[in-house]
Amino acid sequence: MRRKHRVGLLIGLILNFIAINWFINCATASECIKCHTDEQKLKSITKDLPKKEKSTETAGKG
Amino acid sequence: MAPVEPWKKVLVSLEFLDSEHGETACKDCHGGNPEATSMDGAHKGVIGDPTFPDATAVCGECHDDITENAKNSLHYTLATYKPMMLKRASKNPQVIEKIDLAMKNHCYSCHSSCGQCHVSRPDPVEGGLVSGHNFGKPNMTEQCTACHGSRIGNEYLGKTGKGDVHFTKKQMDCTACHDSRLHHDGKQGLHSRYDVDNLPRCVTCHPMNKGNDDGIEQHAVHAGKVQCQVCHSQKYANCSSCHIGKDKKGLKYFKNPETIETLKIGFNPRQSKSRPEKWVLLRRVPANPNLFDYYVKDALTNFNSIPTWKYTTPHNIQRKTFRTRACDNCHGNAKLFLTEKDVKFPDANRAVIVPGDKIPEKIGKPKKKTRKKKSYF
Numbered sequence: 001m002r003r004k005h006r007v008g009l010l011i012g013l014i015l016n017f018i019a020i021n022w023f024i025n026c027a028t029a030s031e032c033i034k035c036h037t038d039e040q041k042l043k044s045i046t047k048d049l050p051k052k053e054k055s056t057e058t059a060g061k062g
Numbered sequence: 063m064a065p066v067e068p069w070k071k072v073l074v075s076l077e078f079l080d081s082e083h084g085e086t087a088c089k090d091c092h093g094g095n096p097e098a099t100s101m102d103g104a105h106k107g108v109i110g111d112p113t114f115p116d117a118t119a120v121c122g123e124c125h126d127d128i129t130e131n132a133k134n135s136l137h138y139t140l141a142t143y144k145p146m147m148l149k150r151a152s153k154n155p156q157v158i159e160k161i162d163l164a165m166k167n168h169c170y171s172c173h174s175s176c177g178q179c180h181v182s183r184p185d186p187v188e189g190g191l192v193s194g195h196n197f198g199k200p201n202m203t204e205q206c207t208a209c210h211g212s213r214i215g216n217e218y219l220g221k222t223g224k225g226d227v228h229f230t231k232k233q234m235d236c237t238a239c240h241d242s243r244l245h246h247d248g249k250q251g252l253h254s255r256y257d258v259d260n261l262p263r264c265v266t267c268h269p270m271n272k273g274n275d276d277g278i279e280q281h282a283v284h285a286g287k288v289q290c291q292v293c294h295s296q297k298y299a300n301c302s303s304c305h306i307g308k309d310k311k312g313l314k315y316f317k318n319p320e321t322i323e324t325l326k327i328g329f330n331p332r333q334s335k336s337r338p339e340k341w342v343l344l345r346r347v348p349a350n351p352n353l354f355d356y357y358v359k360d361a362l363t364n365f366n367s368i369p370t371w372k373y374t375t376p377h378n379i380q381r382k383t384f385r386t387r388a389c390d391n392c393h394g395n396a397k398l399f400l401t402e403k404d405v406k407f408p409d410a411n412r413a414v415i416v417p418g419d420k421i422p423e424k425i426g427k428p429k430k431k432t433r434k435k436k437s438y439f
Contacts, residue, residue: 031096031097031098031104032088032089032092032094032096032104033074033079033088035101036072036073036074036088037073037074037075037076037079039069039073042069042070042072042073043069045069045101046067046068046069049068052188053311053313054313055308055309055311055313055314055315056309057307057309057315057317058315058316058317059315059316059317059318059319060301060316060317060318060319060320060321061212061299061301061318061321
């Protein structure tokens with residue numbers, strides 16, 4: 001293989017690697033999903049959250 | 063419908079992260095600060111539903127044709143509520159201001175959005191992701207009947223009555239008839255939800271039952287004059303006397319204690335080229351002159367300007383009902399018709415009440431046996 005082809009192939013591989021990582025990072029690099037995909041963690045956080053209060057005067061169907 | 067547990071409301075599935083929508087960074091739609099080290103810091107500026115009141119920024123990049131219309135659809139705007147209420151209301155601007163406040167507090171919270179139909183439960187039922195943030199066709203129980211449940215959902219699913227044959231025999235969900243064209247319709251200036259384009263019609267799927275060629279005499283006789291549901295639906299829920307206000311703690315409440323199951327035939331208040339039938343079913347709505355008393359007295363001084371018994375299309379269809387058995391189960395049967403003694407506000411309902419002498423006379427013959435060509439159910 002000629003040298004310029006090898007360089008081209010190498011650059012292509014590098015660009016491909018960067019693109020794949022960029023797409024993966026879009027979803028996974030976010031710290032948000034560390035909590036929001038962890039059922040146990042969410043359970044422990046939400047167990048202490050105050051419940052939304054509703055009026056006891058509501059009567060009948062809406 | 064049981065509420066979703068708080069942790070489950072915000073639990074994102076790994077499957078979602080592999081989906082096309084999951085390729086978008088959370089922050090791009092929901093804001094917030096993913097680099098923050100505390101929960102409060104991370105959630106600062108977070109938008110739970112980035113598709114309301116306008117989804118064009120987040121959904122529009124790919125679905126621009128849908129979001130442009132959807133943001134003006136009735137699920138977003140509830141645009142027909144206010145004009146209807148203003149017809150009954152006093153013309154005093156101060157009173158109208160109070161009505162606006164009351165409707166803002168109690169009525170307009172019942173909207174929906176792209177996200178609340180395709181991703182989460184709607185806000186009025188306290189939200190919560192339906193399928194780990196996966197996007198999809200609206201789920202009948204989690205999304206559609208979560209709001210449209212106390213009448214339509216209960217009747218369609220058979221929680222009251224025998225259910226609707228389209229569900230009990232064919233398991234059709236809401237979107238089988240109420241498709242996306244209808245829900246994404248952004249037509250302006252509507253007076254009623256029945257003015258939305260692409261509403262489902264029975265004859266779309268049952269063209270043979272237009273009255274010409276299915277061999278059923280009753281269809282030939284009644285087509286174009288009697289709404290299909292008059293013969294083919296069961297009793298349905300009728301509300302009344304809604305009152306709204308805030309309790310001592312400032313929490314909003316409503317009171318709508320009296321709901322009755324009945325079926326009443328009356329004159330069509332919405333007779334038009336697309337709904338030409340003279341005889342239709344009517345449903346009592348909970349409007350009453352004291353509705354806004356908590357906010358302002360004597361708000362609805364023109365209460366009688368429109369009926370409290372409205373055109374309705376119950377979702378509890380059966381092929382055979384009491385009324386399909388014999389002509390005189392309807393003809394001459396005054397109990398089925400909306401008469402003055404049935405209504406609390408006769409002056410409001412003059413246009414739909416059937417006077418005694420207008421009730422179709424008894425025919426006096428048994429139902430003729432007909433040749434059955436084809437049955438869908």
